[in-house]
Amino acid sequence: MPPPLRLSAATVQEALDRADARHWTRNPPRSPRARLAFLLRQAGGDQTALATRLDVPVRDLDSLRTVRRPSEEDPVQQAVERDIIRLWQPRVRHRAHTTILHNNGQMMVSFRAWLGFTAAAGSSDDPRLRFLTLSLQAPYIERLFAARHRNASEDELRRILSDTLGACYFHRTRPAHTAETVTLDRIDYLEFYY
Known part of the structure; x- marks a missing residue:
């Protein structure tokens, strides 16, 4: 018998798939x-x-x-x-995503990864290891789900997640129009909850 299902992953693709496993009916x-x-x-x-x-x-x-x-x-x-x-169970996955989006659902992300932060004036320092748990906002949840449904590349999913982290964490105290960006480098641990 295989070991119990792991829920964390080192890629965005796998982490989304593993979170979907919580919604399986069989x-x-x-x-x-x-x-x-x-x-x-x-x-x-x-x-x-x-x-x-x-x-x-x-x-x-x-x-x-x-x-x-x-x-x-x-x-x-x-x-x-x-x-x-x-x-x-792809239909169960799509149905769960649709339900979450139509009910203003929440998505939590917990991760340990190296994050870099750049601004118009240049880069801050080298990426730093951070361990964070955040609540993600609705437009970014939709972007992640849509990209996963069309089997987007891991690079594209990381860019979406980087944008999400920038909006949900780093820009909480900064104006939204600034040209700052977040880069998600090496992922050590990543888990989504929805």
């Missing part, structure tokens, strides 16, 4: 064989395409058919888990 497949079967159905039965998407060798996917106790540290198992979480 659990995803648990055994390595059942997970592989689900992912192969999503890939149209093309094992080579699945291996390419997961960025693992095809022979490593074959080994999933015989694994009894998957190791949490195995990169193939981690790739499979990330893809299961990304693909499981």
Whole structure:
């Protein structure tokens, strides 16, 4: 049996997907064989395409058919888990996002990452490690959800989250029209709550 689902991540994409897992109405497949079967159905039965998407060798996917106790540290198992979480119950995910947006829902983000801060006059110092928990504002929640629905790149999601952090944290005591920007560098830990 696989270990309990981790809710934090090191990428914005994965953190959003893991937050969506709280809204599932059914659990995803648990055994390595059942997970592989689900992912192969999503890939149209093309094992080579699945291996390419997961960025693992095809022979490593074959080994999933015989694994009894998957190791949490195995990169193939981690790739499979990330893809299961990304693909499981897409309608439930969209419905949860729509409900949150229509009810002026809140999104909390908790993270530990290196943040840089630049202004028109130049950069402050090198990025600093910060551990913050913030409530995000509605327009940014919508931007994050819309970008995730169209499978935006991690770079684009980080830019949206950086803009969000700038608006929700750094600009609380500054005029909104200033040319300051926040850059989100290395993410050590990231978790969304909604």
